Amino acid sequence: MDSSTTADSSTLVEDTLRPVRLSFGNQFSNSIVDLRKKLVAVTPDRWKQVSERVSATLLFLGVFWWAASLLRGRLYGITSSWFPVPALRADFAIGTDGPSRVWLHGENPYLVEALGFIYPPFVLPLFAWTSLFSPVTAYVIFLLGIGLFAAAGAYESWRSRNRCGDRTLPPLTCIAAILFSTPVLFCMERGNYDLTVLPFVIAAVYLLRRNSDLSDVLAGILLACTPWLKVYPGLVIVGLLALRRWRSTAAFGTTGLAIGLMHLPLVLQWIERNAFFSNRVMSMSRAAPHSGVNHWWHSLTEAWPHVWNNCPPPLSWLSMIPGSLACVLLLGPQLVWVSWVVYRSPQISNMIYPYFVWIIALASFVPPVANDYSLFFLPLAVIAVWRRNDPKFVQVAFLLLFLWWQPFGLPINGRLLMLFKLGGLAAAGYCLTRRVKEEQEAFESVPTKSEVAISLA
Numbered sequence: 108m109d110s111s112t113t114a115d116s117s118t119l120v121e122d123t124l125r126p127v128r129l130s131f132g133n134q135f136s137n138s139i140v141d142l143r144k145k146l147v148a149v150t151p152d153r154w155k156q157v158s159e160r161v162s163a164t165l166l167f168l169g170v171f172w173w174a175a176s177l178l179r180g181r182l183y184g185i186t187s188s189w190f191p192v193p194a195l196r197a198d199f200a201i202g203t204d205g206p207s208r209v210w211l212h213g214e215n216p217y218l219v220e221a222l223g224f225i226y227p228p229f230v231l232p233l234f235a236w237t238s239l240f241s242p243v244t245a246y247v248i249f250l251l252g253i254g255l256f257a258a259a260g261a262y263e264s265w266r267s268r269n270r271c272g273d274r275t276l277p278p279l280t281c282i283a284a285i286l287f288s289t290p291v292l293f294c295m296e297r298g299n300y301d302l303t304v305l306p307f308v309i310a311a312v313y314l315l316r317r318n319s320d321l322s323d324v325l326a327g328i329l330l331a332c333t334p335w336l337k338v339y340p341g342l343v344i345v346g347l348l349a350l351r352r353w354r355s356t357a358a359f360g361t362t363g364l365a366i367g368l369m370h371l372p373l374v375l376q377w378i379e380r381n382a383f384f385s386n387r388v389m390s391m392s393r394a395a396p397h398s399g400v401n402h403w404w405h406s407l408t409e410a411w412p413h414v415w416n417n418c419p420p421p422l423s424w425l426s427m428i429p430g431s432l433a434c435v436l437l438l439g440p441q442l443v444w445v446s447w448v449v450y451r452s453p454q455i456s457n458m459i460y461p462y463f464v465w466i467i468a469l470a471s472f473v474p475p476v477a478n479d480y481s482l483f484f485l486p487l488a489v490i491a492v493w494r495r496n497d498p499k500f501v502q503v504a505f506l507l508l509f510l511w512w513q514p515f516g517l518p519i520n521g522r523l524l525m526l527f528k529l530g531g532l533a534a535a536g537y538c539l540t541r542r543v544k545e546e547q548e549a550f551e552s553v554p555t556k557s558e559v560a561i562s563l564a
Contacts, residue, residue, distance in 0.1 A: 155275075155277050158276075158277055158279075158280045159277045159279045159280065161280075161283075162277070162279040162280045162282070162283035162284075163279055163283075165283050165287060166279070166282070166283055166286065169286065169287065173250070173295075176195070177247065177250075180195060181193045181195055182195060182292075182296045185296065187515055187516055188289070188292070188293075188514050188515060188516050189289050189293070189402045189403055189479070189511065189514060189515075189516045190289070190292075190293045190296070190297075190402075190403040190479070191516060194296070194297055195296060195297075195298075196242075196243075196246045196297070196298040197297055197298065198297040198298045198299040198300075199245075199246050199249060199297070199298025199299070199300075200242065200246075200298070201222055201223060201224070202224070202225075202226055202230075202298075202299065202300070203226070203230060203234040203237070203249075203298075203300055204234065204237045204242055204245055204246070204249075204298075205222055205224075206219075206222055206224040206226075206230070206231060206234075207230075207231050207232075207234040207235050207237055207238065208237065208238050209222065210231040210235075211235055211238050215373075215376070216231065217373065217376040217377060217380050218376075223384075224380070225377070225380055225381050225384045226337075226377070227334075227335045227336065227337075227338070227374070227377055228335075228370040228373035228374060228377055229332070229335035229336060229366060229370065230300070230336065231373075233303070233336070234300075237249075246298055249298060249300075250295055250298075252303075253291075253294060253295050253300075253302045253303075254286065254295065256302045256303065256305045256306055257285050257286055257291045257302055257305070257483070258282045258285070258286060259305065259306070259309060260285065260302075260305045260309065260464075260483075260487050261278075261281045261282040261284065261285035261286070261487065261490065262278055262281065262282060263309050263312070263460055263487075263491075264281055264285075264460070264461070264464075264487045264488075264490040264491040265277075265278045265281040265282075265490065265491075267457055267458065267460050267461050267491040267492075268490070268491060270457040271457050271458075271542060271545070271546065273494060275495065276490070281490050284486070284490065284512075285483070285486055285487065285490070287513075287514060288483065288486050288512050288513070288514065289403075289479060289511060289512060289513065289514045290479050290480050290481070290482045290483035290485075290486065291480075291483050292514050293403060293478070293479055293480040294480035294483060297478075297480060299478070299480050299481075300336070301337055301480055301481045301483065302483065303336055304333045304336050304337060304340050304467070307329045307330060307332050307333050307336075308330070308333065308340075308343070308460070308463055308464065308467070309460070310326075310329050311325075311326040311327075311329040311330045311463075312326075312459050312460045312463060314326040314329070315350070315352060315355065315456075315459055316456045316459065318456075320354060323352050323354040323355045323358070324354050324355065324358045325358075326352070326355050326358075327347065327352070327354065327355035327356060327357065327358025327359040327362065328358050328359075328362045330343055330344075330347070330355070330359050331358065331359045331360075331361075331362035331363040331366065332362075332366070334363060335363070335366050335367075337481070338474065339467065339470040339471050339473060339474055339481070340467045340470065341363075341470075342442075342466055342467065342469070342470035343463055343466050343467060343470075344356060344359050344360075345442060345446055345466060346446070346449070346459075346462055346463050346466050347359060348446075348450075349446040349447075349449040349450045349462075350449060350450075350453065350455075350459065350462075351450070351453050384476070385474075385475045385476065388409065388475050388476055389409065389475055399413060399520070399521050399522065400413050400414060400520075400521035400522050400524075400525050401521055402511075402516065402519075402521045402524055403478055403479045404477065404478060404479065404521070404525075405471070405472055405477050405478075405479055405481075405482055405525060405528050406430075406472065406473075406474060406475055406476060406477035407430060407433055407434050407437065407438070407472040407473065407477075407529075408430040408431055408433075408434055408472075408473055408474065408475045408477075409430055409475045409476070409477075410430070410525055411425075411426075411428065411429075411430040411433040411434075412426040412427075412428075412429075412430060413426075413522070414426075414522045414525055414526070415522075430475075434472065434473050437529065438469055438472060438473070441469065441532070441533060441536050442466070442469060444536070444540070445462070445465070445536045445539055445540055448540040448543050448544065449462055449543055451547075452543050452544065452546070452547035454546075454547060454550045454551075455543055455546045455547060455550075456546075457542075457546055458491075458492075458539065458542050458543050458546055460491065461487075461488050461491035461492050461539055461542070462539060462543075464484040464485075464487045464488045464491070465484070465485075465488040465492075465532075465535055465536060465539055467484045468482060468484035468485040468487075468488055468532060468535075469532060469536075471484065472529075472532070479511075482528065485508075485528070485531060485532060485535065486512055488535045488539070489505060489508070489531065489535050489538075492535055492538040492539045492541075492542050493505060493535075493538055494538070494541075494542075497538055497541070500534070501534045501537060501538060504530045504531055504533070504534035505531060505534055507527040507530060507531070508527055508528065508530065508531030508534075510524075510527060511524055511527055511528060511531075
């Protein structure tokens with residue numbers, strides 16, 4: 108067969124297939140257009156109904172999932188998650204339950220090497236109740252409590268949205284989005300107690316909204332307990348200063364000092380033990396400068412050099428910046444900027460809770476050991492401050508954050524995932540400033556009693 112015959116055959120085939128391609132393309136385009144029309148035609152109320160039903164179904168199935176996992180002694184599907192190493196109730200056994208039992212027997216848990224206890228002494232009496240039950244039963248009770256705390260935090264985020272007039276997200280959807288998030292599932296599986304900070308924050312916010320001297324003092328006392336559970340929530344004192352709650356700030360300082368003096372010998376041992384553990388982690392990190400970043404890790408202090416160490420030359424120099432300096436340069440300006448906006452808007456009340464949880468989320472990036480169960484404050488802040496009309500870069504940042512938020516592990520480099528978390532934090536801070544300004548403008552637009560009297564006169 109010569110070349111002219113081959114060309115004629117190819118032309119014939121092309122002429123025959125062209126109408127088929129055009130027909131298929133038109134049908135596909137028409138299908139996409141029809142689908143868009145159907146989606147647009149769905150009312151917001153219908154979306155809310157579907158969202159509520161899906162969320163309720165997930166929550167119902169989640170109860171059976173956890174029950175089956177507890178009977179099995181291992182969380183089902185954990186190998187497909189962002190935290191694929193099974194360690195059911197490991198942190199609960201060595202971080203709270205075991206040390207509390209040792210302490211109740213008159214021993215010093217900081218001196219028991221097998222425990223490796225590195226948490227503040229305030230944790231010991233807080234978890235003394237576990238001695239009334241077997242370790243497994245105590246863990247189940249703890250699990251139920253953590254789930255309730257997470258649900259309460261999600262509900263409070265929804266209430267913050269609702270008070271600002273945004274009712275696009277149903278409360279059940281917010282609760283399901285938090286309970287099935289990576290940090291909460293990670294926290295519950297390991298049995299870590301970071302979520303116990305949340306009830307203190309919610310109660311303090313409720314008191315601060317009452318705007319009375321006694322309520323401010325009580326709020327400061329409650330918030331003073333948080334750094335004696337985990338150190339990083341102590342940064343919330345910046346929020347009290349920005350809100351101009353001077354009584355709360357004073358109560359925070361005096362109560363925190365009093366708690367420390369009550370357990371002074373144990374506090375000194377805890378500081379020594381924690382410093383030793385942190386130095387060991389940093390030494391291991393420096394010994395392997397070209398190692399990657401764990402997907403379930405977000406310590407900016409420790410991970411910053413590892414994010415950039417294998418990058419091309421235009422970016423590799425960033426690995427020479429110490430992690431502590433990176434925290435100051437990246438997190439410091441965000442904290443100052445958002446807090447300055449809050450300071451200039453002293454009349455806000457609906458954004459106090461989102462502001463506090465955002466500050467604590469920012470603070471969780473600082474410790475040299477920061478597993479992702481301490482980052483559950485960030486999804487709470489996002490739910491409270493995100494709106495559909497926010498700029499596109501915010502929507503993109505939250506979409507990338509959602510890749511980590513949902514619990515299924517994806518083929519994403521740990522370095523890139525770390526940047527997604529930082530981007531989500533910055534976007535949440537930006538949205539928070541917008542919501543604060545909107546609330547302040549709404550407050551200023553309401554006429555005072557004197558202005559109403561003058562207008563009526």
